[in-house]
Each structure stands twice: as C-alpha cells, then as structure tokens.
Amino acid sequence: MRERVTYRSKVLPYLLVAPQIAVTIVFFLWPASQALYQSVQRQDPFGLRTRFVGLDNFVAIFEDPGYLHSLQVTAVFSICVATLALGLALLLAVAADRAVRGATTYKTLLIWPYAVAPAVAGVLWMFLFNPTIGSVSYALRTLGYGWNHLLDGTEAMVLVVLAATWKQISYNFIFFLAGLQAIPKSLIEAAAIDGAGPNRRFWTIVLPLLSPTAFFLLVVNVVYAFFDTFGIIHSVTSGGPARATEILVYKVFYDAFEALDLGGSAAQSVILMVIVIGLTVVQFRYVERRVHY
Amino acid sequence: MLQRNTLLAAAAACVLAAAPAVAQQPVEIQFWHAMGGALNDWVDDLAKGFNDSQKTYKVVAVNKGNYTEVMTGAIAAxxxxxxxxxxxxxxxxxxTMMAAKGAVKPVYEVMAEAGIxxxxxxxxxxxxxxxTTTDGKMLSMPLNSSSPIFYYxxxxxxxxxxxxKAPATWPEVRAAAKKLQAAGVPCGISTAWPSWVLLENFSAWHNLPFGTLENGFAGLGTEFQINSPAHVTHLERIAEMQKAKEFDYGGRRGDSQVxxxxxxxxMYLQSSAGLSSILxxxxxxxGFGMMPYWPDLTKGPNGGPQNSILGGATLxxxxxxxxxxxxxVAEFFAYLSKPDVQAASHQRTGYLPxxxxxxxxxxxxxxYEKNPGFEIANQQMTLNPPTANSKGIRFGNLVQIRDIFEEEMEAVFAGKKxxxxxxxxxxxxxxALLRQFERDNK
Known part of the structure; x- marks a missing residue:
C-alpha cells in the first residue's frame, strides 16, 4: 500500500489550491457562465433592449449553412495544422538530435519563430504571398503559376495552414527534442547491437517512448489550431475569400464584433466550448490508452 | 466676531480666486475616430483649429482603430x-445607430438644444x-464622404x-482593357470596395432599385432587389471579363489599390478619398473620369447615368x-461646417465638400483647374436630382450583408458560381439578416 501524504491543518490544502481555483473562476467559469447567459438572449448592440429567446440562437446557428461550412473548414484546418506541425517538428527534432556539428545553431534558429506573435507571423506570410507585391507569388508567377489567395479559397487555406504550422513547429520541436534527449542511450545502443537499423529503432523504441510527449502535444496543437490561430486568420485572410478560411473562433469574433450579433456569437462560443471539451475527453479516453508513460 | 469675519473674508477670497480657475478649465469633448495615417493628422488639425478658436471647450480627438473598432469600442464604452x-x-x-434610440442624440436635437x-x-x-429621416431631420453630422470614381x-x-480620356461606358472600358493587354499591361481594370462599387453604386448610377421601400429608407420591412435581370447581366459581364483578366479582382476594401x-x-475604380494616396x-x-455605365442597362435620364452614392462616415x-x-459638441459641429474649414478639408483629403x-x-x-480629380466625385453625386433608387441605401446589419454580397461575388469571379x-x-x-434586424428593433 502506498503511503499517503496528509496535511495536519485542514485549511492549508485549500489555501494552497485557492490561487488556482481563483484563476479558474475568473478566467473560465465566470466568462463561460456569461456566455451561457447571453446565448439564450437577443440584445441590440447598445444593450438597450434584451429579450429572452430560449434556444432560438442555437436553432438559428444549426439552420445556417454558413455555420456548418465553418465547422468543415475548422476540421480541415485543424487536422492539417496539427498533422503538419507535429510531423515536421518530429522530423526536425530527430534530425537536430542527430546533428553532429552546429546543433546549437539549428536548435536556436528552429526555436525563433515561437517568439513571433500570431498577428505578426500572419502579416509576414501575407506580404510574402501578396498576389501583386509578394516575393513568393512573384517567384510563382515567373514559374507560370498565378497565385491569388484573395480569390482562390484553396490557396487561401494553404496559406493560413502554412503560417499557422510554421509558427507552431518551434513549440513542438522543443518538446520533441527534450523527449528525444530523455530516452536512455543504452536502450538504443542495445537495439543497435541486436542488429536493428535506424528505421526500426525509431519505430519500435524511440516513438513509443516519445508517446507521452506526442500525446501532450496533440492536445496542445488541437487547442492551438482551434483558438490561437485567430490572429493569423484575422491578419491574412479575414476568413475569406467567400468564407473559405472562416474557422469557428473567427466566426465567433466576427459575429460579435463586426456584425454586433451578441446572442448568436455567445451561442456559438458555447458550442465551441462543448466541441473542445468533447475533443479533449475523447483524446484522454481513447488516445491516452495507447500511451506508455 | 472678528474671527468669523476673517473666515468669511477668507472664504470669499477663496471663491474669487477659484472662480477664474474654474472658468479657465475648458469642457472636454471626447471624439473617437477611425482616421489613420495622413488622415489622422487631418482630424488632429481640425480639433486643434477648433480648440485654438475659443477657450470654453476642448475637443480631444482619439484614434480608436478602424471603423468597426471605433463602433464596437464606443458601444462597449x-x-x-x-x-x-x-x-x-x-x-x-x-x-444600427438610428435604431439605438436613447443611446444617440440626433444632430438636429443637439443643435436645437445648444441654441445654434x-x-x-x-x-x-x-x-x-x-x-436624414424621411421627414427631413438630420441625424448625424457628415465628416468625410466620398464616392467611387474612375482612375486610369x-x-x-x-x-x-x-x-x-476616361472611357464613359463599360463596353469602352472592355475595349480599352483589350488594347492595354495587347500593349503588355497584364490586367485591364480592377475595383476597390466590391459591393459598394459594383453593386450599391452600380444600382444608383443606373437608377435601378437596390431594395424595396426606397432602398430601405421608408421602413424596416425592406427586401433586396439585386437579382434583377440588369444586375445579373452586369455581374455576368464582369465575370466574363475576369476570365481574360480584362477585369481582375483584387480583394475587399482598398486591398486592390497596389x-x-x-x-x-x-484602370481602377476607387473612392475619391483614395486620390491623395494614389497620386x-x-x-x-x-487620369480621372466618372464611373462607366452600361448603355443597355441604365434607367437614368436620356439613357445615361443617374448619380452616384456616397460612402464614408459621419459624426x-x-x-x-x-x-x-x-x-x-454643437459649437464644434458649427466650426466644422464653416466654408473655409470645409473647403480646406476637401482640398486636403479628396473627401467631398x-x-x-x-x-x-x-x-x-x-x-479644380489644377486638380481635376477632386471635382469628379461631386459632379457624379450631383449629376441628376437623386431618385428613390439613387439617394442612398439604408439597411440594418449592413456590415454583415456587405460581406455576404462580397463573398458571393468572389465565388462568381473564382468561377465557382x-x-x-x-x-x-x-x-x-x-x-434573412434584414428580417432579424426587423425583429430585434421592433
């Protein structure tokens, strides 16, 4: 039987968790309850007239083809960003782990993008790909490809996925690299002596031992793709063209702050909250089973 | 007794000393605007001009971001x-502002209350x-108004x-686009503000209704009419031009200006307020000219264009x-309306006088002889007396609706619809959004 640490004072444990609880109340429970409250109301922008409308806002959302479209866009965007950011970061981390010379330089350079704010990253990519004055689009044009993400939804999606991935790779890279360095060299050497090639060693030893890191990063990356990419979408495409890059969180912002539809926007954020809670539960219940700690 | 008198005298002295101090303290008027860059300097100069002209009031002009940010910021405040x-x-x-009765004070009331x-x-x-309301009451004070004009x-x-010289009609524009392309210019014409230029102003310029109930002026029960055969033909032709890049879509707002x-x-269709930055x-x-029109689609007088409508902002x-x-506030508005202040603003910014x-x-x-571009917007606006189709548009939820119109147009230009x-x-x-606005503002 395991020995349990107990506190003598009854108050102390509560005192110790109090800051955490306070933060949760102020930054999660209180705003979330406000969103719930607003989602069953309709209000004019100035807050002069308020009506209780029950679930009308939710019904309107699910009847809106634009919302269902936004759900699809979010799914495509999140899967692309999470897969690319995890895959590329792992590739780079493995490479950096093996690098003999200049490893520190690679590592430093790879970590830099993380320090860039999403909006700045967005503007950077926007300028590179601007159909008229961007250097990348100029290069593409000389190769015979007319890049115009202002009109072509697929190109716009590619652009925001690229920008969002580029920014997230650094974060994933640090964690993967730390994870790789924590793997005991003896295990890998033993496998090498037994005749396992680098490929085999990676799939049977390195990857399973990295799985806790990978799982943690999966959760973080999905949340990143759902929420933190707002700044990139806002600065690069504003959800366009023709809503091709309008992810759910951007739609929540747009409907509240541009369209001034507070009730509808609150209802959307409630749905978004449910989706993310659901996704996290699924990840912990089903994906975590395959993780070895 | 003596003590009390001294006290009284001291108090009186204090009051006397304080009174001028109170009078010197000007009443502060907070003014939130969305003018950036060179236009920010212009607004600052307007406030400074007013503050220097008198001592009682002090206008504090603050840039609060773009138009939507100013509006949402003010609403939150x-x-x-x-x-x-x-x-x-x-x-x-x-x-939206008109519907916010109680939150806003119409300009005619402000002026009447101030006795100006x-x-x-x-x-x-x-x-x-x-x-202005249908019964002639002015609700807000125009500050910067512009109209799209033709640049080449x-x-x-x-x-x-x-x-x-500027081509007068769309067929002439198309012919010019072909010639330009033959001479090595990649694209013929582009436009800024797609909905404002290609739908809203197209309708007014061709004297076609944009919506029922006098384009929304006569009531909240209005409905859009932009799928009329004339509108469809217009957009079809532009979409056809897009295929050969005779017209090339360059994004919303002023993104296409580059x-x-x-x-x-x-060639380019852009607000007259873009004049200074384009030059x-x-x-x-x-070169400058009036917007082109379709001779076979217009319902304007003598088969020509009607008049254009404005964009921009009011206070x-x-x-x-x-x-x-x-x-x-009233004094500040009176100052802004002075002919010399107005004329200087117009000549500085390209906004309408x-x-x-x-x-x-x-x-x-x-x-105007030296700066021909600056008169065109005015000539377009006053080309003919406005009809019910060309005095403007007034719809609730228009911010969202414009985005919808623009995304649908994007789908057309991308060849998807x-x-x-x-x-x-x-x-x-x-x-659907008009009905929602009607329900919310009953």
Whole structure:
C-alpha cells in the first residue's frame, strides 16, 4: 500500500489550491457562465433592449449553412495544422538530435519563430504571398503559376495552414527534442547491437517512448489550431475569400464584433466550448490508452 | 466676531480666486475616430483649429482603430457608462445607430438644444439625404464622404494607343482593357470596395432599385432587389471579363489599390478619398473620369447615368451628456461646417465638400483647374436630382450583408458560381439578416 501524504491543518490544502481555483473562476467559469447567459438572449448592440429567446440562437446557428461550412473548414484546418506541425517538428527534432556539428545553431534558429506573435507571423506570410507585391507569388508567377489567395479559397487555406504550422513547429520541436534527449542511450545502443537499423529503432523504441510527449502535444496543437490561430486568420485572410478560411473562433469574433450579433456569437462560443471539451475527453479516453508513460 | 469675519473674508477670497480657475478649465469633448495615417493628422488639425478658436471647450480627438473598432469600442464604452461624446461611424453603421434610440442624440436635437442657428439646407443634398429621416431631420453630422470614381494610367493609355480620356461606358472600358493587354499591361481594370462599387453604386448610377421601400429608407420591412435581370447581366459581364483578366479582382476594401499603383491594371475604380494616396504612390500620370455605365442597362435620364452614392462616415453624438458638453459638441459641429474649414478639408483629403458654400469657395479659388480629380466625385453625386433608387441605401446589419454580397461575388469571379445563382443567394441571405434586424428593433 502506498503511503499517503496528509496535511495536519485542514485549511492549508485549500489555501494552497485557492490561487488556482481563483484563476479558474475568473478566467473560465465566470466568462463561460456569461456566455451561457447571453446565448439564450437577443440584445441590440447598445444593450438597450434584451429579450429572452430560449434556444432560438442555437436553432438559428444549426439552420445556417454558413455555420456548418465553418465547422468543415475548422476540421480541415485543424487536422492539417496539427498533422503538419507535429510531423515536421518530429522530423526536425530527430534530425537536430542527430546533428553532429552546429546543433546549437539549428536548435536556436528552429526555436525563433515561437517568439513571433500570431498577428505578426500572419502579416509576414501575407506580404510574402501578396498576389501583386509578394516575393513568393512573384517567384510563382515567373514559374507560370498565378497565385491569388484573395480569390482562390484553396490557396487561401494553404496559406493560413502554412503560417499557422510554421509558427507552431518551434513549440513542438522543443518538446520533441527534450523527449528525444530523455530516452536512455543504452536502450538504443542495445537495439543497435541486436542488429536493428535506424528505421526500426525509431519505430519500435524511440516513438513509443516519445508517446507521452506526442500525446501532450496533440492536445496542445488541437487547442492551438482551434483558438490561437485567430490572429493569423484575422491578419491574412479575414476568413475569406467567400468564407473559405472562416474557422469557428473567427466566426465567433466576427459575429460579435463586426456584425454586433451578441446572442448568436455567445451561442456559438458555447458550442465551441462543448466541441473542445468533447475533443479533449475523447483524446484522454481513447488516445491516452495507447500511451506508455 | 472678528474671527468669523476673517473666515468669511477668507472664504470669499477663496471663491474669487477659484472662480477664474474654474472658468479657465475648458469642457472636454471626447471624439473617437477611425482616421489613420495622413488622415489622422487631418482630424488632429481640425480639433486643434477648433480648440485654438475659443477657450470654453476642448475637443480631444482619439484614434480608436478602424471603423468597426471605433463602433464596437464606443458601444462597449456606452455599456460601461463611459461613452465618448462624438464617434465617427461609417455609412453602413447608419441603420444600427438610428435604431439605438436613447443611446444617440440626433444632430438636429443637439443643435436645437445648444441654441445654434443652423440650416440643414446649407449642406449638399446628396450627402445629407443619406443621413436624414424621411421627414427631413438630420441625424448625424457628415465628416468625410466620398464616392467611387474612375482612375486610369495615362502612360499605359498612351502606350496602348488609346485617347487620353476616361472611357464613359463599360463596353469602352472592355475595349480599352483589350488594347492595354495587347500593349503588355497584364490586367485591364480592377475595383476597390466590391459591393459598394459594383453593386450599391452600380444600382444608383443606373437608377435601378437596390431594395424595396426606397432602398430601405421608408421602413424596416425592406427586401433586396439585386437579382434583377440588369444586375445579373452586369455581374455576368464582369465575370466574363475576369476570365481574360480584362477585369481582375483584387480583394475587399482598398486591398486592390497596389494593382493600379504598380501599373498591373491600367484602370481602377476607387473612392475619391483614395486620390491623395494614389497620386502619391503612382509613378505614372493619373487620369480621372466618372464611373462607366452600361448603355443597355441604365434607367437614368436620356439613357445615361443617374448619380452616384456616397460612402464614408459621419459624426454621431451619444446621449446622456451634460448641457455644457452638448453645447460644446454643437459649437464644434458649427466650426466644422464653416466654408473655409470645409473647403480646406476637401482640398486636403479628396473627401467631398459637405456644404454648397465650401464647394463654391473651392471652385472660386481655382483649385479644380489644377486638380481635376477632386471635382469628379461631386459632379457624379450631383449629376441628376437623386431618385428613390439613387439617394442612398439604408439597411440594418449592413456590415454583415456587405460581406455576404462580397463573398458571393468572389465565388462568381473564382468561377465557382453563376452570376444568377450568386445574386439569388445574396438576396436570400441578405433578406434573412434584414428580417432579424426587423425583429430585434421592433
């Protein structure tokens, strides 16, 4: 039987968790309850007239083809960003782990993008790909490809996925690299002596031992793709063209702050909250089973 | 006794000393606006000019971001009980502000309360009409109004062997685009503000209804009519031009301006307020003209164009302010309407002169002979007396609706939808938002 640490004072444990609880109340429970409250109301922008409308806002959302479209866009965007950011970061981390010379330089350079704010990253990519004055689009044009993400939804999606991935790779890279360095060299050497090639060693030893890191990063990356990419979408495409890059969180912002539809926007954020809670539960219940700690 | 007298005397002295200090403290008027860059300096100069002209009031002009940010910021401040006195609201926010009875104080009330004699007839009818109720009451004070005009690259026109004048009709524009392309210019024409230029102004310019109930002026029960055969034909033709890059879509707002100033497109439709920045950035001679029209689609007088409608912003006064503050706002508005102040603003920015006197003054100063581009917006606006189709548009939720119209147009230009299908969907989706606005504002 395991020995349990107990506190003598009854108050102390509560005192110790109090800051955490306070933060949760102020930054999660209180705003979330406000969103719930607003989602069953309709209000004019100035807050002069308020009506209780029950679930009308939710019904309107699910009847809106634009919302269902936004759900699809979010799914495509999140899967692309999470897969690319995890895959590329792992590739780079493995490479950096093996690098003999200049490893520190690679590592430093790879970590830099993380320090860039999403909006700045967005503007950077926007300028590179601007159909008229961007250097990348100029290069593409000389190769015979007319890049115009202002009109072509697929190109716009590619652009925001690229920008969002580029920014997230650094974060994933640090964690993967730390994870790789924590793997005991003896295990890998033993496998090498037994005749396992680098490929085999990676799939049977390195990857399973990295799985806790990978799982943690999966959760973080999905949340990143759902929420933190707002700044990139806002600065690069504003959800366009023709809503091709309008992810759910951007739609929540747009409907509240541009369209001034507070009730509808609150209802959307409630749905978004449910989706993310659901996704996290699924990840912990089903994906975590395959993780070895 | 002596003590009491001394005290009284001391108190009296204090009051006397304090009184001038109180009088010297000017009443502060908070003014939130969305003018950035060179236009920010312009607004600062307006406030400074007013503050230097008198001592009682002090206008504090603050840039609060773009138009939507100013509006949402002011709304949030209002809800928190800390509203500014004056906010600059773009024309599409008009219906939202009008519906916010109790939150805003109409300009005619502000002027009456301050006891300032003031004649709404001194303002350009085409400008004021946009912001006036159907019974003739002016709700907000026009600050910056503009209208889309036609720009062309004189150097490219010369190279393509085209005459040095703006094509008057769309078929002429198309012919010019072909010639420009033959001379090596990649694209013929592009436009800024797609919905404002290609739908809203197209309708007014061709005297076609944009929506029922006088384009929404006569009531909240209005519905869009932009899927009429004329609208569909117009958009079909532009979409056809897009295929050969005779027209090339360059994004919303003013995003496409680089296409023109980089000489990628030889012709351009953009707000007259873009004048100064276009003249500053273009490395070629810029020519101007009125917007083109379709001779077979127009319902204007004598088969020509009707008149254009404006865009831009006005100043709204928020309610719940004290008497001296309201008086200060009124004085500031009276200052802004002075012919010399107005004329200077017009010549500096390319926005329309708001008053007839300012227009006449600018003419008399010979400004238009030296700067031909600056008069076109005014000529377009006053080309003919406005009809129910061309005095403006007034719809609730217009910020969202414009985005819907623009995304549907994007689908057409990308070749994903036919013009008819896109305009039908635009009407249907737009109407749904109009009904929501009607329900919310009963």
């Amino acid at each position: 209002f809800r928190a009980g800390k509203a500014p006195h004056i906010i600059q609201v773009f024309e599409v926010g008009t219906a 004699t003031w004649d709404p007839k001194a303002y350009l009818p085409a400008v004021v009409g946009y912001y 690259n004189k150097d490219a026109f010369k190279k393509a062997g085209l005459p040095d 296409k023109f100033t980089n000489a990628e497109c030889g 500053k950035t273009a490395k070629f001679d810029v 709204w006064v928020l309610g719940g302010k004290s008497k001296p503050e309201v008086k200060g 708001i008053t007839l006197a300012a227009y006449e003054l600018t003419k008399k100063q010979g400004f 036919t013009a008819k299908a896109a305009l039908d969907t635009s009407v249907q989706r737009g109407n």
